[in-house]
Every structure is written in structure tokens, then in C-alpha cells.
Amino acid sequence: MRHIQKIILLALTSILSAQTLEAADFTFFVRQIQMPDEAAWDVSVAQQGSQQSPLAINPNGARFELWTVRSNPLTSYLLDTTYVNSYVPVSQIEITSEDPYSVIPRTRADRPFNITVTVSGMSTDPTAPPAALSVKLLRHVQAYTGNDNGSNVNRAQAILLSQGSLNNNGTHTLSYAVTSIPGADRTKVRGEERFSVFSLADYQAPESQLASKFIQIWPLSDISITGITSGEVVKAKAPTINVHLNDLYPDSYTYAQVYEGAPVLGTMGTKVPGASITVDNTVPQSEKIMLKDWDEVLTTDGLWTLEIITVTPFGTDRLGYLSFTVDRSIKVNGTVTSLE
Amino acid sequence: MKPFSPLILALFSSLSAITSLNAGLEDRSKAPMRDAATHDQLAKSLRMAQQNDPIRETGPAIGKHEEDPASRNSSRDLIKDSTILCYRGFLTLVPKRAVLHLPEKLKDRFEIQPNIKVQPWPEFYQANRGWIRTIEVTREQAMGEEAMSEEVVESFKTSTSAIVATFKGGPISVLPVKEPAEDLPENSGETGTNGEEALTAEKKTASQP
Numbered sequence: 285m286r287h288i289q290k291i292i293l294l295a296l297t298s299i300l301s302a303q304t305l306e307a308a309d310f311t312f313f314v315r316q317i318q319m320p321d322e323a324a325w326d327v328s329v330a331q332q333g334s335q336q337s338p339l340a341i342n343p344n345g346a347r348f349e350l351w352t353v354r355s356n357p358l359t360s361y362l363l364d365t366t367y368v369n370s371y372v373p374v375s376q377i378e379i380t381s382e383d384p385y386s387v388i389p390r391t392r393a394d395r396p397f398n399i400t401v402t403v404s405g406m407s408t409d410p411t412a413p414p415a416a417l418s419v420k421l422l423r424h425v426q427a428y429t430g431n432d433n434g435s436n437v438n439r440a441q442a443i444l445l446s447q448g449s450l451n452n453n454g455t456h457t458l459s460y461a462v463t464s465i466p467g468a469d470r471t472k473v474r475g476e477e478r479f480s481v482f483s484l485a486d487y488q489a490p491e492s493q494l495a496s497k498f499i500q501i502w503p504l505s506d507i508s509i510t511g512i513t514s515g516e517v518v519k520a521k522a523p524t525i526n527v528h529l530n531d532l533y534p535d536s537y538t539y540a541q542v543y544e545g546a547p548v549l550g551t552m553g554t555k556v557p558g559a560s561i562t563v564d565n566t567v568p569q570s571e572k573i574m575l576k577d578w579d580e581v582l583t584t585d586g587l588w589t590l591e592i593i594t595v596t597p598f599g600t601d602r603l604g605y606l607s608f609t610v611d612r613s614i615k616v617n618g619t620v621t622s623l624e
Numbered sequence: 625m626k627p628f629s630p631l632i633l634a635l636f637s638s639l640s641a642i643t644s645l646n647a648g649l650e651d652r653s654k655a656p657m658r659d660a661a662t663h664d665q666l667a668k669s670l671r672m673a674q675q676n677d678p679i680r681e682t683g684p685a686i687g688k689h690e691e692d693p694a695s696r697n698s699s700r701d702l703i704k705d706s707t708i709l710c711y712r713g714f715l716t717l718v719p720k721r722a723v724l725h726l727p728e729k730l731k732d733r734f735e736i737q738p739n740i741k742v743q744p745w746p747e748f749y750q751a752n753r754g755w756i757r758t759i760e761v762t763r764e765q766a767m768g769e770e771a772m773s774e775e776v777v778e779s780f781k782t783s784t785s786a787i788v789a790t791f792k793g794g795p796i797s798v799l800p801v802k803e804p805a806e807d808l809p810e811n812s813g814e815t816g817t818n819g820e821e822a823l824t825a826e827k828k829t830a831s832q833p
Contacts, residue, residue, distance in 0.1 A: 311742040313702060313717060323767055324705070324719035325796040328746050338792050340763060351702045353717065355742045360702035394661040394669075420687055422694060423679050440698035448682035458678040462669045470666035480694055484687045491693035504660050550657045599655035 313351045319344035319367075319489050344488040345369030367483060367492030371416040373406040373453070375481040375494040383597040385535060387566070389499040391463075392533060393473040395598050397499055399458040401481060406453045415484040419494060421456075422447045422482060425465045427475040433567035434476065434500060442478060450481070463501045471504040472531070474568070502568050503531045505538070507592050507604045511575075514606040522582055525575040527592055529561070529603075531568040538563070538594040538603070540573065542581055547589045547605050554581045556590075582610050708736055709748060709756070709786075715740040716748035718788060718795035725780045725787035730755060733786070745795055749788075757785040761798055766791055768799030 314327040316339055325339050327348075339346075350364040368374065378400040381391035391397050407416040426442040428434055445464055450456055458479075467473035478498040485491045511525035512518075532538055539560035543553030556578050563569045575590075582588060591605040706717035711733045726734060733755070749756055759780065764770035766789065780787040789798045 311744055313744070315702070315719065318767065321767070321799055323721075323797040323799050325766070325791055326717075326719055326722075326745055326794045328744065328794045339796075342767070349700075349702075353702060353742045355715075355740060358703060358715070358736060358740070358742070362697055362700050362702070365697060394666055414686075418683065418686055420685070420693075421679055421682060422692075423677070424694060438698075440695060442694070442698070444692045444694070446677045446679045447685040448679040449684060449686045451683050456682065460678070461673045462666060464670060464674060464677075470663045470670060471661065478694075482687075482693050490696075491687060491691075493694070493697060496694075506660075549659060593657070594660075595652045597652065599652065600657040601660045602657055603660050 309355050310352045311355070313353060315349045315351065317347040317349065318342045319346060319369075319492075341368060341370075343370065345372060345492070347492060364496065365493050366496075367489070367494055369415075369483070369489065371405075371407065371413065372483045372489075372492075373416070373419055373494065374404050375419060376402045377479055377481065377495045377497040378402075379479065379497050379499045381499065383535065385597075389497070390534070391499060391501060392596070392598060393463055393465075393467075393471060393501055393503050396459065396461050397463075397477075398460070399479050401450065401456045401458070401479070401495075402454070403450050403456070403481070404453050406451075413486050415486040415488075418449050418451045418484060420447060420449055420482040420484065420491065422478075422480045424478040424480070425463070425475065426478070427465050427467055427473065431474075433474075437476070439478075465501055471506070473501060474503045474531075476500050502533060505532050505536070505568075505594055505601075505603055506530050509590075509592070509604065509606060512590070512606065512608060514608070516608045518582070518608055518610045519612065522575075522577075522579045525578075525590075527559070527573045527575070528570075529573065529592070530570045532561070532563045532571060532594065533596045533598075534563060534565045534567055534569070536563045536594050536596045537561075538571075538573075538592065540575055540590060540592055542578075542588055542590050544584065544586055544588055546587060547591070547607060549602060551589075551591075553589070553591065556581055585610050585612055708734060709752075710735060710737045710740060711752055711755075713737070713740055714743050714748055714751065716743050716745050718745060719797045721797040721799065722789050722795040723786060724759065724789050724798060725783055725785075727784055727786065729784075730786050746793070755785050756788060757783060758788050758790045758793075758795075761789045761791060761796065763791065765789075766796045766798050768802045771801045772798075 316325045316327055316337055317323070319342055327337060345368055347365060347367045349362060351360055352363055353360045379389040379397060380400070381389055381397040382395055383390055389397070401421060403419060422444060423446045424442040425445050426437060426439065428437060443466070463473060463477060465473045465475040465477065476498045478496060480496040481494040482491045483489070483494055507530070508528045509525060511523050527540060529538055537560065540556040541553035542556060543551050556575050559573045559575045559578070561571050561573055587607055587609055589605055589607045592603045594601050594603055702717060705720060707720055707723050709716050709718065715736065749758070759776065761772065762770065765772050788795050790796060
């Protein structure tokens with residue numbers, strides 16, 4: 285029997301921090317499952333690091349599973365799994381986007397992302413078993429229900445959108461302009477896309493997962509402004525305005541700015557004091573900002589434009605705007621008469 | 625298989641754009657401002673993307689492509705696939721068939737209790753050495769290729785501690801010993817004295833007054 289030592293690479297700390305739930309509530313387990321009898325070994329591991337498994341792998345291969353278990357309520361989550369065998373290729377998947385956040389790859393519903401699949405150990409002998417000559421590549425998509433952020437997702441309901449095969453060693457790159465997660469309003473799509481590499485079934489083992497990664501897709505932000513309407517004339521004190529910000533990107537800075545004149549995209553205006561918010565989270569956030577006592581930035585009479593701007597890893601987006609007129613001049617109608 | 629070169633070349637240009645965008649947080653606001661994308665714009669992009677899914681540019685789908693092999697993983701549950709050890713507010717999970725002996729008086733420590741904190745095996749074992757004993761087994765014994773010595777089996781049958789099989793310190797399933805192939809009658813199942821059967825037998829013994 286060929287002795288294979290599987291290097292278990294764990295980045296548990298980062299996975300832990302990826303959870304939106306309390307980190308201290310999770311405990312990790314790694315199981316090595318010997319095929320085909322499913323004998324299981326609990327691999328004691330540190331929270332972070334790597335080690336070699338001393339348990340020699342059966343001729344039928346072994347499956348390594350990374351689990352996290354939540355204490356209350358007692359629930360287990362399968363985070364990752366990979367199958368290794370003496371002749372089945374080895375594969376890794378990396379997903380990148382414009383957002384450098386590394387815990388769980390993420391991007392926005394309007395932005396591109398790239399998948400890099402690396403395959404090694406594939407045989408070049410045409411007489412080798414089919415499982416040594418090819419691997420399957422699968423793409424699953426799954427929308428999060430309502431405003432869920434992935435904590436309650438049932439991955440059994442993921443949709444297998446497309447599949448193909450890779451027949452040679454090396455790095456294969458796939459580029460996607462936008463997500464294909466289902467959703468009627470494309471700006472409000474939220475969910476995940478999963479890319480997986482599977483071995484082919486043969487007499488030793490069924491189709492087994494060699495690698496799998498997913499990217500989370502978050503919706504675009506949208507806003508609503510109350511307290512002022514487009515075309516309104518501000519005659520005295522500037523009104524108090526509420527700006528409702530929905531689905532702010534997890535890494536974003538959003539602010540209100542004003543400038544004189546009609547709306548012109550790209551204009552650098554004056555930021556309204558106190559009317560900004562920074563989001564540093566793992567999931568989108570909905571907030572409200574208030575423009576109150578902001579007369580000091582309306583320095584002259586005339587046409588003004590209010591814009592709501594958000595800055596994210598994808599650049600600067602104008603979420604909405606309106607124009608209004610400031611007219612504070614006081615006209616006194618009077619006559620001057622003489623007694624003469 | 626179709627060549628990837630055009631794809632890679634296209635990627636390089638997009639990666640350059642990505643790199644420039646990721647240059648630093650302070651540079652974000654220097655990028656040209658744009659209006660947020662609309663549904664119509666994204667719907668158009670989606671149609672184009674779906675017509676050019678690069679996965680379909682790889683080799684044709686092979687194997688059992690009418691089945692989704694990922695669906696097997698989605699229904700997995702570590703808790704159901706494990707034996708639970710729970711005591712004084714702490715709980716750990718060991719593989720099925722790793723518990724070789726379970727005295728009747730400790731039976732309630734193998735059930736889920738409310739308000740627990742899950743611990744990895746090493747921590748749980750460290751705190752519960754008083755009632756848990758481990759027996760190191762070989763790979764061959766765990767795989768059912770070799771029987772455990774009768775003395776060892778006899779020694780833990782009368783133990784007042786729970787006995788957990790370990791390999792290099794980690795709990796491991798101990799499969800029933802496989803009979804040599806030539807001795808197996810047709811269609812017979814595997815039999816042996818290790819693992820779950822031993823546990824079952826011991827449970828019966830332990831339950832007797």
C-alpha cells in the first residue's frame with residue numbers, strides 16, 4: 285500500500301472570524317475518513333497551523349473534513365472537505381475579487397470575480413484509470429433568503445448552474461463579469477457562488493470532492509431621502525434631512541456632500557458635518573444618517589445639489605442626489621414718501 | 625480540451641485593473657465617481673455572462689453529470705456521525721465506534737445535556753481522565769485488519785471507566801475485524817469483536833445487575 289501523508293492546512297482562525305456569530309461559540313474538528321469503510325479518526329489540531337497526518341491512507345483513499353460545531357444550539361457546519369488517493373489528482377481553488385478581504389472572498393452584485401483552479405498529479409498515461417486523467421469542475425449558486433447573510437443557508441438547496449472538466453495539470457482561470465445568483469432585482473442579489481472540483485467515480489470511491497471554495501455576493505446599496513424634495517426652496521433654516529442607507533457594503537465609507545449648481549457627476553463638494561458613516565463588518569449593514577443644523581455649508585443663495593456618495597473597494601459610487609434652491613434674501617417692499 | 629490562452633490573456637488585463645483598484649484604501653476615493661449600477665445594466669451583463677460561462681469552455685461535463693455530487697456533503701452532520709461525551713457542562717465528539725466500552729453507570733455522560741460548551745477532544749479528555757481511559761490502537765486494528773489482543777479486550781470489559789480507542793492521541797473508529805476472504809461464506813457480513821459490536825455486547829453486560 286502506498287503510504288500517503290496528507291498535509292492538513294488549516295486556517296481556522298480566519299474561518300472562525302468569518303462567522304457572523306460569536307467566535308467563542310465555535311469549536312473545530314478535523315476528521316480523516318478512510319475509504320471505503322468510513323473509519324474515522326479525529327485529528328487533533330491547533331486553531332491555526334499545519335501538520336502531516338500520521339495515519340496512512342487506504343488504497344481507496346481518504347477524505348479530510350473540516351468541521352466547526354456551535355455549542356448553543358448544538359449544530360455542526362462542514363466548512364471544507366477534500367479527498368486524497370494514490371492516483372487521484374490534487375486540486376486547489378482560489379477566488380479573488382476587487383475586495384482584498386481575505387477571510388471569505390466577497391464582492392458586490394455588479395462587480396467581477398476570478399476563479400483560479402490548480403490541478404496537479406493528473407496522469408498523462410492514457411491507460412490510467414479515468415479518475416487519474418480528469419476532474420470535474422462544478423459551479424453552484426445560491427441566493428440568501430430575504431435579508432439573511434448566510435448564517436441560516438441550507439446548502440442542500442444550492443443550484444448546480446454549470447459543470448465542465450479539466451484534463452490537464454496546471455492553473456486554470458475563470459473570469460466572471462457579474463454573479464449569476466438568482467434574483468429578480470439584479471442590484472439586490474445576495475448569496476454565494478461555490479466552485480468545486482470533484483474526482484471521477486471509479487471502483488474505489490464515488491465522485492469525491494477534491495477542493496471547494498465559495499464567494500459571497502452582497503447587494504448594491506440604495507438610499508431614500510426624507511425631509512426635503514427635489515426642487516424645494518430653502519428660505520430660512522436648512523431642514524433636518526434623514527437619509528436611509530440600505531445594504532451598505534461591509535467595507536465602505538458613505539457620506540453626504542453638497543455643492544452649488546446643478547448635479548454634475550464627479551463634482552467634489554463639501555461634506556456635510558456629521559453626515560457620514562463607516563462600515564467595517566463581515567456583512568452588509570443598513571443605517572441612517574441625519575443632516576441637522578447644516579446651514580453653514582450652504583454659503584450662498586442659489587441652486588444647490590445634495591449627493592450621497594459611497595466609497596468601497598470597488599471605487600466611488602453616487603447612490604442618489606437631488607437639487608434645491610437656497611433663497612435667504614429678504615425683500616422689503618416699501619415706499620419712501622415726503623411730507624412736502 | 626480547449627486552450628485557455630485567450631482566457632488567461634483577458635484575465636491579465638482585468639487583473640491589472642483589479643490591482644490598481646486595490647492599491648490602497650486611501651486611493652479609493654480618487655477613482656472616478658460613477659452612478660450606482662442599475663437593474664437594467666446588470667440584467668444585460670448577466671445575459672452576456674451566462675452566454676459565456678467559462679466553465680463550459682473547459683472540457684465537456686463527464687461522469688455522472690446528471691447527478692450533483694456536492695449534494696452528499698450538504699446533508700452531512702458531524703453530531704449524528706459522532707458519539708457524544710458530555711459532562712459538567714462540556715461536550716466533545718468522537719467518531720462512531722471509537723468508544724469501546726461504556727459502563728452502564730456512565731451512560732448519561734453519553735447524552736446531550738442543555739447549556740453545554742463544546743470542547744476539542746484533548747481538552748475534554750484532560751479534564752475527564754477520572755472516568756475516561758484511552759487505548760492506543762494500531763492502524764491495522766482500527767481498520768479491522770487485525771484483532772486487538774484478548775487480554776486488552778478482557779481488561780476493558782470489566783473497567784469502570786469508559787474506554788476510547790485512540791490513534792496518536794486522537795479518537796479513532798475501530799472497525800469489526802474482517803475475516804479472511806476465503807473463510808467468508810457468500811453474502812455474509814463482516815463480524816468481529818472490536819468496535820460497535822464490542823460496545824453493544826458490553827452495554828448488555830453492563831446493564832445486567
